Amino acid sequence: MASGNINFITWNVNGLKQNRDQKFQELQNADIAFLQETHIGTEDEHIEDYKDKWHIFYTKFNSSSKGTAILMRKRPDYEHISVEKDACGTYVVLKCKLGGQLYTLVSVYNHGTDTKTLDNLSRYLQSMTTGLLVIGGDFNTVLNPFIDKKCYTSEAIKNGTHCKLLLSVEKFMKSLQLVDVWRRKNPVEQEYTYYKKDCPVSRLDYFFFPEECMWRVRSCDIKKSDRPDHQPVSLEINNMPAMPFQKYLQAEAISQKLKLKKDLFTGEMGKQSSHAVNEVDIISAINSLQVSVTPRPDGIPVSFYKDNIQNLFPYIKMLYDRIHSGAFNCSDKHFNETMKSPHDNSQHFFNVDYLIIATILTKRLDDYLDSQSKGRVPKNSATVMISPKTFCTEMRLSYIQDEIEKQKRSNPTLYQDFLIVKNLLRDAPEVDAKSANVLIEKDKLLDQGCPLTPVLITLALKCFASELARSLQQHHILVFKERVILCIQPEDLENVVAAMKNRANEVFYIKELYRENVKRKQLKCLGNESTSEDLKKWEAETLMNNIQSKTDKGDTQSRAEDCGRLTMYAVITLQDSDEVMVAASNWLSVDKKQCYWPPFKSTEKVMEAVQSRIKPETGGKIWEKLNISFHNGYATFNQAKEGQNEIKEQKERPYQLTTGYSGIKRRRFEGTQEMSEPTASIYRMSADDKNELLQMMRDIKSTVQENSAMLKNLFKDNTVHEVPSSTSISSKDVKTNLNLPLRTLEDVSRIEKELMNATTRQKYVKNLSKIRGFGQRDVIKNIMQQVLSDDLAKQFTWQGRGDKKPFAKLTLTDVIKEAASKQSVMREECENEIKNYLWSKN
Structure with a gap:
């Protein structure tokens, strides 16, 4: 043993009957060895042949399976305390002293059929561990299949075989706040301990160590061995006490210190919290803490809390309640103060009451991450x-x-x-x-x-x-x-x-x-x-960029509130439909030119997704990436809704002036120039703007006269004078004299070109307006059936997301709206019914 250091090895030896001398030779550099699958039955005690060099503690179970052992190299500073052995051969627990320091050493073989072994062992260790806990063994599962198993495709990564064992091991680690030592020391490396023909290589053998004691780990490595099956794992720790001159407090002094802690709450008038902590959470947290010589800033050890838990419940509950309500400032009261290890400047030691609260919160956040x-x-x-x-x-x-x-x-x-x-x-x-x-x-x-x-x-x-x-x-x-x-x-x-x-x-x-x-x-x-x-x-x-960005945009919100905080919501315009929407900021691309959009059919569900800022993935359905115009970002959903309404009003103001109807966009007429987005009110319009507005009003008047003439012709030509109340006239009952329905995308391109001609456009409007129905939905359904074949309709959605084409962009869509308006179907209702019809075909 190197001065001040202890060297461990954990190794699944796959039986000690064969090549025993060679296997023991590979343990020559170890001070302590954890062995698994020793295969020692009642008459297979040849391991005793090595007791001249080792203190040997092992289970007797079966000559062909299981079996664990702990080998302690003989040394003068070793002091035996106790040993516990599992009757089924799955673990050995040794308590001892080395160099005057307490240790609880555990060798584990987590067999696939023993799903309760770790639960039982966990409960024992929570109440009986003293000193430094070191656990090593073969746990027969990988903690992360992506990096602890060698696969060449992601399809080969499956958790099914070891799912129950994995859950058991994860629960075991959480119950004692354990760390996978090799992985902590090797965050990105991919090395393995298990090699077997026709099986994927994997890492099944581990050393587990308490989080609070990781400062004692010097190294952890996977060794190479000529033996088949498993490779040994080595661990080197220092044997130095956390605080060489630590003085233990007497019970009376501890009680006095605890009284001083309780007195901190005097005068605290925080509102009673409804987010209370219960005794089950407190006991679970205390049991997970290690009873060791770890120093505490207040000098009160873990053992005091474990021995006096019943009397401490009110104090812990009150402490938690005050922290939650904000009535207790942890920094001002020095509640979260720490001590540093003299051997590792990065390690901090906390008071036990702090660790109890932190452990309860850790479990809750862990449960969330698991989900x-x-x-x-x-x-x-x-x-x-x-x-x-x-x-x-x-x-x-x-x-x-x-x-x-x-x-x-x-x-x-x-x-x-x-x-x-x-x-x-x-x-x-x-x-x-x-x-x-x-x-x-x-x-x-x-x-x-x-x-x-x-x-x-x-x-x-x-x-x-x-x-x-x-x-x-x-x-x-x-x-x-x-x-x-x-x-x-x-x-x-x-x-x-x-x-x-x-x-x-x-x-x-x-x-x-x-x-x-x-x-x-x-x-x-x-x-x-x-x-x-x-x-x-x-x-x-990053901080200065955020500040400058907000200054450039004229942001008037409190700097203290917004600094460093990412925008939570954004108001955008979907370019393919010209809709002003609120979106979650995490749906936007970095350049804010594109946005993911959920595939939900319900508007309410879309808004719920926006408000919850769910990630762009739902039940395996692909979210569509849309081109957008970004307007502004907001910290809250309500602010974003207000911003959306303001931008909508700006967009609709010129349409209200030209049509007299709020919310209805002006129609584009052939030969008239498209009106630009206004930047000032109507009262500050230039002379050119006013002339353009007057011209548009004259166009509207002319169109109304044309519509009146077409209505007269319609009533004159229509031979159906009454529509039965229980039925509607379908598209096949009306002859449109047009080349419809369209069946291919080439047909759509052809008709789009034809509709550029004003005469052709009016011809389509006139004929499609003859198609009637019982109610608005029926009218639009019959028109759409006349215009598109079912197969062609499947290639469109309203906004054209994914691999679908955008129906909203077609001139044909405006023709359908105009035809429907002649049967008193408002443009907005017409859009909604077209959307519903296309959705029903997809």
Whole structure:
């Protein structure tokens, strides 16, 4: 053993009967060995032959399966305390002292048939662990199938076989706040421990370590062995105490300190919170904490809370309630103060009451992230992994501000949790407000050792991935512990890579995993050389750009409210239909020239999607990417609705003046110039504008006279004097003398050219206006059946989204509206019925 360090190995040896000496030879550099699949039955105790060099603790189960063991190399500073063995051969738990420090060591073989083993072991370790907990073993599942299993296509990645085991392992890790040590130390590497013929290679063997104790890990590596089946994993930790001169408090002193904490609430008159915490949450949080020599700023250890939980319930509930209501400022009261490890400047140690609150919030945010990782990987996707570079970093909560604001509307309970998080985290050093020329919310620190840090970084990864993929028509984001997988179409990969390069100063590793039908070429990890100084510089530039942008646009809203916050909603005009709409800002492309639009048939459902800012993907349905004109951005949905109404009024004002009807656009007549969008009121019109307006009114008068003449001819020519009340005259009952219905897109192109002629246009209007029906819907249905064949109608939608053609842009559409108006069908109702008809055909 190197001075001050302890070397572990965990290894599935696939039986100790064969090649025992060679296998023990490979353990020569280990101080402690965790072995699995020892295959030791009642008469297979040959492992005892090595007891001259090792303290050996093992299970007896079966000569051909299971079996675990812990081997402790004999050394003078070893002191045995106790050992627990599973009767089914799945684990051994050894408690001991090494160099005067307590350890709880666990060797696990998580067999596929033992789905309850980890649950039972978790409950035992929660109540019986003392000192540093070290767990090693073969868990028979991959934690992330994208990077822990070697597959050459995304189609080969499946969770089905190990689904139950995976859920069991994830639950086990959360219950004890454990970290996958090798993956934490190797965030983007792909190495494997399990090799077997005709099976995909994978990483099934792990060391798990408490989050709060990660400062003690020096290295973790996958070793190479000539033995078949599994490769060993090594772990090196330091054996130094967290605080060499820590003094333990007596019970009386602890009680006095706790009384002083409770006195902090004196005079706090915060409103009683309805977002209370219950005793089940508190017990679960306390049980997950490790009983170790970890120092605390207030000197009160975890063991005190575990031993006195019944008496502490009222205090924890009151504390949580005050933090939630905002009546208790964590920074001012020094509630979130920390101590740093003398051996690792990045590690922070917190008070136990802080950890209890943070752990409760972590579980809730974890549950939310778990709900976001459901779904299948789209077929033939290219996949990219995004993971954090560090777990001790300054991070603005504005990185996840979009997510927080979204929960305000869609999940108020989770939104309340985010508010508590913002109060709970430590404040970063003050920003120089004078140089920034703006008042901003204090930044928050994410510290290694805080339970909230991994889950908030994972959420930031998810938000970053969403931003990268926002302009893509198809994408899928899968959330795993401390990393996310972005699945995109192969043809979008180069654009995503370019966007990643532009964000090289972020604190993320980005790695391509699969390209599918794109020519295979591995990407390098981007931004590996960036530092915290780079990040601060990038953040400062972003901040100043946001401020300048708002100043240039004449934004009159409070700087303190808007600085650093992304626009939540936007008012846009859909170019293919000229509709003014409110859209979620995360649906817009970076250049704000295109927007995703949901495939919902219901207007109410579309508005609900906008308000909830759901990501552009619903039940596997493809969202359409539309060309837009961007008008303005807004912080709230109500502000955006007001902006929408204002822009609509501006658009409709000239139409009201020319037609006398609010909301009805002027018609375009052949030979008249299209009127431009007004920039001033009618009372400030130029002389040319007034002349144009008068000319348009004369055109309208002329058109009305023509319509009157056509109506007279219509009544004269129409032989059907009464329409039965229970039926309607279908298109086949009226002969239009036109070359209809249209059957191909070539026919549509032909008729569009013909309708450029005013005489031809009026001929179509006259004949289509003869087609009647029972009610407006029937009229439009019969006209559309006369105009388009069913097969051709399937190639159109109103706005032409996806691979469909835009019916709204056709001159033929204006002809149909004009014909329908002769039967008292208003243009707006006509549009709606055309939309419904086209939808029914698709």
